[in-house]
Amino acid sequence: MRLPGFSARTIALGYGIVSLLVLAMFAGPLWYAWHTNIQEVRTELITADAQRLANLFARGGPFALTTAIESQVVGTNDGVRKIILFMAPNGVKLAGNLPGWPTGLPDRDGTGSATIHVAGEPRRIELVRLTLGGGYRLLIASNLNRFDELERLFVWGLLACAATVLMGAALGGVLIRRALLARVQGISQTTAAIIEGKLSRRLQEPRDGDELQLLTRTVNRMLDQIEHLVTGVQDVSNAIAHDLRTPLSELRARLEELSVTRPAEEETFAEIDAAISDVDRVMNIFNALLRLAEIDSGSRRNGFVQVDLAKLAAEVAEFYAPVAELKDIALAFTPRGASTAVGDPVLLAQALGNLVENALKYAPEGGDIAISVQRPRRDMLEIVVADNGPGIMADERPRVVERFYRGDTSRGTPGVGLGLSVVSAVARLHGGALLLADNRPGLRATLQVAVSPAGGSRV
Amino acid sequence: MKLLLVEDNERVARFVKKGLTEAGHTVDHADNGRDGMYHAVSETYDAIVMDRMLPGGIDGLAIVEALRQGGNHVPILILSALDGVDDRIHGLKSGGDDYLVKPFAFGELLARLDALLRRSQHQAVETTLALDDLHMDMLAHKVTRAGKPVALQPREFKLLEYLMRHANQVVTRTMLLENVWDYHFDPQTNVIDVHVSKLRQKIDAGFGKPLLRTVRNAGYMLTDQP
Numbered sequence: 001m002r003l004p005g006f007s008a009r010t011i012a013l014g015y016g017i018v019s020l021l022v023l024a025m026f027a028g029p030l031w032y033a034w035h036t037n038i039q040e041v042r043t044e045l046i047t048a049d050a051q052r053l054a055n056l057f058a059r060g061g062p063f064a065l066t067t068a069i070e071s072q073v074v075g076t077n078d079g080v081r082k083i084i085l086f087m088a089p090n091g092v093k094l095a096g097n098l099p100g101w102p103t104g105l106p107d108r109d110g111t112g113s114a115t116i117h118v119a120g121e122p123r124r125i126e127l128v129r130l131t132l133g134g135g136y137r138l139l140i141a142s143n144l145n146r147f148d149e150l151e152r153l154f155v156w157g158l159l160a161c162a163a164t165v166l167m168g169a170a171l172g173g174v175l176i177r178r179a180l181l182a183r184v185q186g187i188s189q190t191t192a193a194i195i196e197g198k199l200s201r202r203l204q205e206p207r208d209g210d211e212l213q214l215l216t217r218t219v220n221r222m223l224d225q226i227e228h229l230v231t232g233v234q235d236v237s238n239a240i241a242h243d244l245r246t247p248l249s250e251l252r253a254r255l256e257e258l259s260v261t262r263p264a265e266e267e268t269f270a271e272i273d274a275a276i277s278d279v280d281r282v283m284n285i286f287n288a289l290l291r292l293a294e295i296d297s298g299s300r301r302n303g304f305v306q307v308d309l310a311k312l313a314a315e316v317a318e319f320y321a322p323v324a325e326l327k328d329i330a331l332a333f334t335p336r337g338a339s340t341a342v343g344d345p346v347l348l349a350q351a352l353g354n355l356v357e358n359a360l361k362y363a364p365e366g367g368d369i370a371i372s373v374q375r376p377r378r379d380m381l382e383i384v385v386a387d388n389g390p391g392i393m394a395d396e397r398p399r400v401v402e403r404f405y406r407g408d409t410s411r412g413t414p415g416v417g418l419g420l421s422v423v424s425a426v427a428r429l430h431g432g433a434l435l436l437a438d439n440r441p442g443l444r445a446t447l448q449v450a451v452s453p454a455g456g457s458r459v
Numbered sequence: 460m461k462l463l464l465v466e467d468n469e470r471v472a473r474f475v476k477k478g479l480t481e482a483g484h485t486v487d488h489a490d491n492g493r494d495g496m497y498h499a500v501s502e503t504y505d506a507i508v509m510d511r512m513l514p515g516g517i518d519g520l521a522i523v524e525a526l527r528q529g530g531n532h533v534p535i536l537i538l539s540a541l542d543g544v545d546d547r548i549h550g551l552k553s554g555g556d557d558y559l560v561k562p563f564a565f566g567e568l569l570a571r572l573d574a575l576l577r578r579s580q581h582q583a584v585e586t587t588l589a590l591d592d593l594h595m596d597m598l599a600h601k602v603t604r605a606g607k608p609v610a611l612q613p614r615e616f617k618l619l620e621y622l623m624r625h626a627n628q629v630v631t632r633t634m635l636l637e638n639v640w641d642y643h644f645d646p647q648t649n650v651i652d653v654h655v656s657k658l659r660q661k662i663d664a665g666f667g668k669p670l671l672r673t674v675r676n677a678g679y680m681l682t683d684q685p
Contacts, residue, residue: 276676318614326653357646
């Protein structure tokens with residue numbers, strides 16, 4: 001589901017419209033009730049009044065009616081509140097508080113409303129007009145103008161309300177916009193700082209969970225990942241610089257010494273041989289890096305065939321057996337169950353070779369190395385190489401697979417820092433991972449291989 | 460032997476040509492693909508050393524493919540600065556006979572070239588190999604030295620077979636790793652040396668004349684020469 005756009009203007013507009021609607025829902029019926037009820041009551045009143053006067057006329061004639069009306073209108077201002085007018089058939093006013101028959105009246109008997117002019121002032125009235133016997137006419141009206149004030153108040157009130165609502169909406173819009181801008185500005189500023197290289201900066205997470213919190217969290221996770229990658233690149237660069245600088249400076253020193261001291265031929269050749277092995281060290285580092293990049297690019301999948309991992313592991317074990325023998329290390333291989341997977345035999349052999357060489361390097365004289373192939377899950381095979389050497393501290397384990405990482409620099413033989421990285425890259429290529437665990441004592445390295453690597457990540 | 464070297468880098472070309480000449484070969488040199496192609500089709504060579512990256516963005520493999528399509532089966536050793544197993548496979552698929560990654564030790568180049576030249580000389584598949592009083596019967600899977608049987612593991616048999624097929628030739632550790640074990644990585648340990656010395660124990664120890672020799676800075680040689 002797509003949430004509607006989230007912007008200050010939309011919110012303000014929506015708020016304004018909703019408020020006006022609510023106002024209309026409240027004021028409309030009120031206005032309607034006022035008009036209908038009040039008018040009805042008033043019409044009823046004047047109709048009853050007219051009826052009473054008509055009855056009086058019927059009983060007492062024009063004179064009685066004139067007297068009654070006169071007593072009624074004494075003290076009333078002309079044309080205010082109630083208007084009564086009693087006219088003789090010849091158009092002479094007999095009684096009432098209007099000077100004469102007003103213009104603008106309907107020319108039929110009945111009730112209605114009209115606007116008449118009294119002393120030049122327009123007045124809206126609710127009226128009853130009766131023609132009595134003998135051509136006498138009676139007009140009873142209620143002046144609506146005295147409600148004008150009230151109605152005006154109501155309308156003004158309504159308008160003031162609407163204005164307040166709209167002001168509120170506008171102000172709310174502005175405030176929300178400012179809050180949003182402040183948030184976005186925070187994001188912008190942090191991002192700008194990150195662009196400038198302050199990679200550890202993170203977005204401020206809002207205290208209350210809202211839509212922005214989700215975004216902030218996602219962005220922060222992305223930043224974690226970016227920082228991790230950049231740090232990785234920096235580590236690699238530093239390590240390359242460090243690892244290559246050592247043999248290169250030695251090489252340079254050697255050559256310089258040769259050109260300065262010009263030693264005897266015998267010594268010169270010994271130095272040249274040493275120089276060549278310095279160059280070989282540099283080349284090995286480069287080759288390992290290039291190999292890693294090649295594996296990581298995932299382009300090696302075209303070398304995938306059916307591989308029997310048990311057979312492959314047995315061969316690797318056999319390959320290193322004489323070396324183990326020399327160190328008096330027992331190197332045992334145990335296959336467990338079916339072990340066919342789809343993979344690259346060249347790379348798998350290299351990865352397993354790296355693990356075994358690693359174990360051979362750290363297992364003590366007279367120690368043990370156990371290689372096994374097992375299938376813990378239907379879709380996953382594991383090649384395990386376990387030694388009883390010093391092992392790797394738990395907090396170091398995730399880092400040893402990083403390029404060039406060394407548990408301690410005294411282990412510093414060139415290329416060591418890349419061995420486990422290559423294994424890890426090969427495992428990833430095969431849809432698995434390299435897991436390092438404590439063998440109590442020693443290291444237990446597990447190279448996972450997906451039986452069919454279709455789901456393998458192409459890192 | 461008459462060799463063709465197709466290599467655009469002047470220093471590398473000079474170094475290789477000098478080394479090969481000293482090893483007793485006659486070397487023609489072309490420093491671009493067009494000349495290389497022209498030489499290869501107009502003359503007969505015992506082997507060609509072909510660089511992959513040639514001027515004008517030409518891939519040496521294209522030349523190799525063209526030669527093979529033209530029915531030319533001269534042994535070709537490809538030199539490349541690309542060190543990927545894929546590149547190696549690609550190079551061999553294009554018709555190259557062997558593949559060497561730059562920078563290389565000259566000893567490695569010479570050893571591989573000798574192996575190529577030897578391979579093209581006797582195509583016949585022998586069932587017995589002999590060097591001095593060391594005999595190998597491939598069908599019966601038996602090895603004897605001075606008439607006495609030598610018990611070998613299957614892999615040791617394969618190692619010895621490779622050495623005997625390249626008798627009196629330097630064989631590098633990488634060549635052994637690739638051809639005997641089919642591995643394509645550099646072991647950080649001296650595992651090849653250990654295998655060779657175990658084999659030496661079995662075929663040389665207790666016999667008069669040592670046959671399996673270590674060639675310093677290069678590799679090994681099985682030889683009956685003094």
